[in-house]
Amino acid sequence: MSDVALQVEKLSKMYRLGTIGTGSLRQDLQRWWTTAIRKKEDPFFQLDPTDVRRQTLWALRDVSFEVKKGEIWGIIGSNGAGKSTLLKIISRIVRPTEGTVRGRGRISSLLEVGTGFQAELTGRENVFLSGYILGMSKAEIRAKYDEIAAFSGIEKFLDTPVKRYSSGMYVRLAFAVAAHLEPDILILDEVLAVGDAEFQKKCLGKMREVSQSAGRTILFVSHSMQAVTNLCEKCLWLQHGQVKALGEVTTVVNQYLANAQQFKLKQNWDQPADAPGNDRIRFKYIELVPQHAQPDSPLDIRTPLTIKFEFWNFADEILISTSLVLFSYSGECIFDVPSTATMCQKGIVSGECTIPGNFLNDGSYYISLYVVKDTSTSLYDYEECLSFDLEDYRGEIKWYGKWWGAVRPLLPFRLTQTEWVLQ
Amino acid sequence: MLTSTDRNWDWEIKNQASWWGSGLPELWSYRYLLVGLVRRDFLLGYQQTVLGPLWLLLQPIMTMITYVLVFGKVVGISTGESPPVLFYMAGIILWNLFNDAFTGTSSIFRDNAHIFSKVYFPRLIVPFAQLSGFLISFGIQFLFLLLLIAYYLLFTAWQPHPLGWMLLVPFVMVVVSIQSLALGLLFSVLTGKYRDVKFVVGLGVRLLMFLTPVIYPMQYVTEKWRWVVQLNPLTSLFELFRWALLGQGLVSTGPLLYSISFTLVLLLVSLLTFNKQGSKLIDVI
Numbered sequence: 039m040s041d042v043a044l045q046v047e048k049l050s051k052m053y054r055l056g057t058i059g060t061g062s063l064r065q066d067l068q069r070w071w072t073t074a075i076r077k078k079e080d081p082f083f084q085l086d087p088t089d090v091r092r093q094t095l096w097a098l099r100d101v102s103f104e105v106k107k108g109e110i111w112g113i114i115g116s117n118g119a120g121k122s123t124l125l126k127i128i129s130r131i132v133r134p135t136e137g138t139v140r141g142r143g144r145i146s147s148l149l150e151v152g153t154g155f156q157a158e159l160t161g162r163e164n165v166f167l168s169g170y171i172l173g174m175s176k177a178e179i180r181a182k183y184d185e186i187a188a189f190s191g192i193e194k195f196l197d198t199p200v201k202r203y204s205s206g207m208y209v210r211l212a213f214a215v216a217a218h219l220e221p222d223i224l225i226l227d228e229v230l231a232v233g234d235a236e237f238q239k240k241c242l243g244k245m246r247e248v249s250q251s252a253g254r255t256i257l258f259v260s261h262s263m264q265a266v267t268n269l270c271e272k273c274l275w276l277q278h279g280q281v282k283a284l285g286e287v288t289t290v291v292n293q294y295l296a297n298a299q300q301f302k303l304k305q306n307w308d309q310p311a312d313a314p315g316n317d318r319i320r321f322k323y324i325e326l327v328p329q330h331a332q333p334d335s336p337l338d339i340r341t342p343l344t345i346k347f348e349f350w351n352f353a354d355e356i357l358i359s360t361s362l363v364l365f366s367y368s369g370e371c372i373f374d375v376p377s378t379a380t381m382c383q384k385g386i387v388s389g390e391c392t393i394p395g396n397f398l399n400d401g402s403y404y405i406s407l408y409v410v411k412d413t414s415t416s417l418y419d420y421e422e423c424l425s426f427d428l429e430d431y432r433g434e435i436k437w438y439g440k441w442w443g444a445v446r447p448l449l450p451f452r453l454t455q456t457e458w459v460l461q
Numbered sequence: 462m463l464t465s466t467d468r469n470w471d472w473e474i475k476n477q478a479s480w481w482g483s484g485l486p487e488l489w490s491y492r493y494l495l496v497g498l499v500r501r502d503f504l505l506g507y508q509q510t511v512l513g514p515l516w517l518l519l520q521p522i523m524t525m526i527t528y529v530l531v532f533g534k535v536v537g538i539s540t541g542e543s544p545p546v547l548f549y550m551a552g553i554i555l556w557n558l559f560n561d562a563f564t565g566t567s568s569i570f571r572d573n574a575h576i577f578s579k580v581y582f583p584r585l586i587v588p589f590a591q592l593s594g595f596l597i598s599f600g601i602q603f604l605f606l607l608l609l610i611a612y613y614l615l616f617t618a619w620q621p622h623p624l625g626w627m628l629l630v631p632f633v634m635v636v637v638s639i640q641s642l643a644l645g646l647l648f649s650v651l652t653g654k655y656r657d658v659k660f661v662v663g664l665g666v667r668l669l670m671f672l673t674p675v676i677y678p679m680q681y682v683t684e685k686w687r688w689v690v691q692l693n694p695l696t697s698l699f700e701l702f703r704w705a706l707l708g709q710g711l712v713s714t715g716p717l718l719y720s721i722s723f724t725l726v727l728l729l730v731s732l733l734t735f736n737k738q739g740s741k742l743i744d745v746i
Contacts, residue, residue: 127474129580129581130474132743133478135476136476138473139474140474141471141473147581153575153576153580154580158505170497171494171580172580173490
């Protein structure tokens with residue numbers, strides 16, 4: 039078992055909310071005088087225990103895990119779950135309140151791109167300075183300087199002060215330095231959220247390369263499930279400072295996504311009086327039913343989605359049809375599909391439509407239903423009655439940028455080699 | 462799962478910082494950062510200025526001229542046997558070393574909060590780098606002072622005592638540096654915690670200058686009040702500095718030993734406090 043690189047044991051971190059101490063020297067002295075010298079009650083903190091509990095926040099609570107040498111771990115969780123606090127403790131920036139972290143080998147952390155960069159200095163000087171701050175030696179940076187310059191792709195501008203750089207160039211240079219760090223344990227916080235798609239791909243490729251070839255251990259915090267699943271083997275899910283799940287990356291990520299998807303997938307009404315509609319039409323029930331294999335897996339682009347609905351119809355002998363309109367979250371219409379027109383009597387009318395899997399692109403969507411009489415006159419428009427999120431799924435594709443397009447249908451598409459050049 | 466507490470680890474993070482900090486080997490491994498920071502400060506300090514590093518000399522020269530005019534001519538404070546120009550210049554450059562190193566160190570947590578909260582390195586590197594920068598400036602100013610002394614030796618009737626005593630200058634320089642660094646470290650923890658202290662530092666250092674023989678020689682302080690000035694551990698060092706260079710000053714073993722032991726105790730206390738409290742401060746700033 040000597041291959042464990044990092045061990046985190048019962049780690050907790052408590053923050054006091056509001057000010058720490060009284061914030062001013064005069065009041066702290068006064069407090070010290072009354073409590074320590076005159077042995078009286080604290081003039082500033084007369085709180086009952088419930089107050090104390092309300093004023094403290096456990097950013098981390100009893101977090102334990104072990105990382106083996108050469109493993110890449112993803113750390114996921116919603117905002118405020120304690121991910122950054124965990125990384126800050128492991129990188130020795132803040133102290134834990136309780137618990138221990140033990141490790142083997144040199145550790146470097148990259149919690150921000152370009153820490154220590156000086157706007158006034160040239161790119162070249164900043165490469166050295168930021169390398170030193172991250173713990174590299176002069177010889178190391180010298181040896182890698184050309185590689186760093188090439189990786190950044192901005193060789194021409196290295197003698198210009200970085201204040202004249204575009205933000206993209208700045209980020210490229212900063213990441214290039216960090217990518218050439220050679221610690222035994224590397225800690226990364228959301229650094230890939232910057233830069234264009236091509237550069238992100240380059241960074242992920244570089245990270246994969248170093249972990250596989252050099253046996254480097256990596257801890258990686260990200261909100262991009264795509265990046266986590268593609269890069270990491272293991273995953274830690276933090277929620278409210280506690281470990282919610284840990285283990286194989288696909289299992290944990292799926293649990294996390296299924297948990298995060300709490301959208302408007304179902305609505306129903308018992309009484310027509312409460313239901314949305316008017317004196318001609320009132321909705322009774324509407325639901326989006328994902329047709330996936332396991333009930334707890336998240337909606338992704340492969341999942342076929344069935345929309346079921348029922349409404350009360352208050353008129354006899356009426357020709358009704360319904361349009362199902364899908365919008366992207368930014369409000370663009372993806373499609374508008376009409377149902378068949380049916381002659382209906384007073385009573386309940388129900389409908390069902392299925393959007394096939396492998397058809398929509400990933401993203402957030404909402405659905406509106408328009409009920410129409412005689413295929414021309416509007417009876418009732420029910421706007422934004424359902425909303426949902428489709429996660430990305432790319433299988434073996436090693437490209438991580440945002441996929442273009444309103445839809446991503448799976449079309450028959452083949453490449454065949456038809457001629458070979460003889461040597 | 463976690464039954465492996467007895468195995469050998471390279472490092473361990475617990476909730477309490479050690480009094481002794483991370484130790485010398487770690488500091489040594491970050492020596493490149495120190496050099497890099499000195500270089501950065503130097504480049505930044507004179508970027509886009511017309512006169513550049515010339516300001517290193519202009520600033521004390523202008524101050525010296527003001528002192529000669531105001532204290533020498535207008536107020537008429539005697540500088541003893543030494544020419545006023547040399548007397549004030551010596552006082553000014555040594556005071557600048559103390560002043561810059563102390564005020565610089567005392568605000569490192571506030572000035573570097575953005576870096577300290579994002580990356581770990583031994584925090585002591587930053588004050589060390591600052592001090593190194595100020596020592597380089599001091600060195601340059603000192604060379605200029607030597608030129609002035611040479612001028613007075615060659616072209617005036619002024620005769621100091623044997624120049625060999627100048628070998629005491631590095632000693633004074635080291636003790637003053639340690640004292641300013643130690644005091645600065647102590648105050649850096651305080652200014653990190655209490656914002657009020659920033660003003661105390663600014664005001665205190667200005668008042669302290671009047672309790673230090675910068676603009677007046679010790680020998681003209683009346684016997685009755687001399688002990689007040691001598692309580693200041695900088696006093697005997699300033700006197701020794703002037704005596705070594707110009708042959709003028711009240712130097713005796715008692716006050717010197719007091720200064721040195723004060724400096725050493727202060728250094729110990731402030732290093733311990735800095736190591737113990739420094740890592741907690743990130744939660745506050």
